[in-house]
Amino acid sequence: GAVVSQHPSWVICKSGTSVKIECRSLDFQATTMFWYRQFPKQSLMLMATSNEGSKATYEQGVEKDKFLINHASLTLSTLTVTSAHPEDSSFYICSARESVNEQFFGPGTRLTVL
Amino acid sequence: SQQGEEDPQALSIQEGENATMNCSYKTSINNLQWYRQNSGRGLVHLILIRSNEREKHSGRLRVTLDTSKKSSSLLITASRAADTASYFCATDPWTYKYIFGTGTRLKVLA
Numbered sequence: 001g002a003v004v005s006q007h008p009s010w011v012i013c014k015s016g017t018s019v020k021i022e023c024r025s026l027d028f029q030a031t032t033m034f035w036y037r038q039f040p041k042q043s044l045m046l047m048a049t050s051n052e053g054s055k056a057t058y059e060q061g062v063e064k065d066k067f068l069i070n071h072a073s074l075t076l077s078t079l080t081v082t083s084a085h086p087e088d089s090s091f092y093i094c095s096a097r098e099s100v101n102e103q104f105f106g107p108g109t110r111l112t113v114l
Numbered sequence: 115s116q117q118g119e120e121d122p123q124a125l126s127i128q129e130g131e132n133a134t135m136n137c138s139y140k141t142s143i144n145n146l147q148w149y150r151q152n153s154g155r156g157l158v159h160l161i162l163i164r165s166n167e168r169e170k171h172s173g174r175l176r177v178t179l180d181t182s183k184k185s186s187s188l189l190i191t192a193s194r195a196a197d198t199a200s201y202f203c204a205t206d207p208w209t210y211k212y213i214f215g216t217g218t219r220l221k222v223l224a
Contacts (some may be wrong), residue, residue, distance in 0.1 A: 007155075010126070021210065034211065036214075043202060043214045043216050043217050044157075045214075046212070046213065049211060064170075066147070091154075092154065093157065097210055103147075103210070103212060104159070105149070105157045106156065107155070107156030107157075108155070108156035110154070
């Protein structure tokens, strides 16, 4: 299957700083990417849909000013957690849609906010 | 709201036994995928089954889909200690936004 990468794989930051997470589709173009969040021992929850060249659409309850999403090219979407706080510590996973039926997930980024 | 509910939440079996996990969902779907996640790691794609398919196999994995009952099952045969992980189903309710189930934590004892 197609490959989706994320960078960094883990990050530790101080409270109040911003953190950027990259999601890349390595061997295909993805007009749509998705960002998920996973708390420990819980399932993945969809945060937002990232569309190339347009604004992201956020799921209910997700603060768009807190989680900035940019999908500047067909192979790259970024998620910036602004003014991070300890409660933002989580596992963030992106996925990229290659075709109607195929969607591939990245390996995830573990964010720890001290 | 969460689309998929998985059953059981946790499963502990001996190596060599079969493990069966079930996923139920609420609305019509385009397809359903099963993923494995080792503790603290990313997702590993196992199988995608489309709504017009009833059964798929991949190695020791067998997935069934019953759209009339809105349910799917994942069977792992001859389990190994390395199969210890959390298993999630993810459904696409024709929106291309996958919704994940609650997950089953499988522990295979050597």
